[in-house]
Amino acid sequence: MAKEDVLYQHGTLALLVPGLYDGTMSVADLLTHGDTGIGTADGLDGEMVILEGKAYQISGAGTVREMAPDELTPFANVHFDDPTNDYDRENMTSEALEQEIFKAHTFANQFFAFKIHGTFGHVQTRAIDKQKKPYPPLAEAAKSQHVFEKDNVTGTLIGYYSPDLYQGTTSAGFHVHFLDDDRTFGGHILAYNLTSGKVSLQTFSDFNLHLPVHDSHFVQADLNDPELDSQIKAAEH
Numbered sequence: 001m002a003k004e005d006v007l008y009q010h011g012t013l014a015l016l017v018p019g020l021y022d023g024t025m026s027v028a029d030l031l032t033h034g035d036t037g038i039g040t041a042d043g044l045d046g047e048m049v050i051l052e053g054k055a056y057q058i059s060g061a062g063t064v065r066e067m068a069p070d071e072l073t074p075f076a077n078v079h080f081d082d083p084t085n086d087y088d089r090e091n092m093t094s095e096a097l098e099q100e101i102f103k104a105h106t107f108a109n110q111f112f113a114f115k116i117h118g119t120f121g122h123v124q125t126r127a128i129d130k131q132k133k134p135y136p137p138l139a140e141a142a143k144s145q146h147v148f149e150k151d152n153v154t155g156t157l158i159g160y161y162s163p164d165l166y167q168g169t170t171s172a173g174f175h176v177h178f179l180d181d182d183r184t185f186g187g188h189i190l191a192y193n194l195t196s197g198k199v200s201l202q203t204f205s206d207f208n209l210h211l212p213v214h215d216s217h218f219v220q221a222d223l224n225d226p227e228l229d230s231q232i233k234a235a236e237h
């Protein structure tokens with residue numbers, strides 16, 4: 001297996017649901033497993049975007065900065081960018097872009113990266129503030145999210161598609177973040193439409209799930225929440 005065939009994930013979405021937000025992997029470690037991806041920071045401190053081997057944090061205040069190698073993350077996905085499909089598109093909604101993928105490709109049962117670099121007519125993002133201990137559950141923390149909007153913005157939308165059966169391990173379906181080319185605007189995507197840009201897809205044969213087995217909160221937590229699906233949907237969409 002080539003390194004480009006692997007989607008690497010540290011932590012699970014399910015561990016964020018009850019509030020396990022302490023960072024358990026350094027940015028430096030994470031970047032050894034990929035140069036592109038998404039995640040969150042220690043304490044659920046904003047949204048993370050990884051592009052060209054650099055990790056950026058979009059804070060709850062909406063500010064963007066590059067993260068230091070020793071900063072920690074409780075949950076992130078990365079891969080080595082090497083798209084299997086590239087194509088140009090103009091004037092499309094997010095729904096049309098997503099539906100088109102499954103009409104053109106038999107990707108429904110696979111993990112794949114979804115990246116668009118281009119100009120977006122409208123982008124709506126959110127970012128969550130760093131949480132204070134005792135940490136509230138994810139659905140509660142997400143209620144205080146900050147929403148940001150920008151028109152005619154040029155940048156990169158990056159994230160992943162996971163099949164529905166992996167809900168809990170991941171946030172199933174599309175989970176995408178955004179960072180503009182000026183590195184001043186971004187976050188977890190709530191809505192967007194594309195004016196003009198290049199869509200890149202990268203399928204993965206391998207999913208490398210890394211768990212924080214040395215974290216006492218993780219090993220002692222009861223993660224079998226019967227409301228997991230609705231909790232994730234409330235927080236992530």
Ligand SMILES: [Zn+2]
Nearest residue numbers: 047176177188
């Ligand atoms: Zn997100």
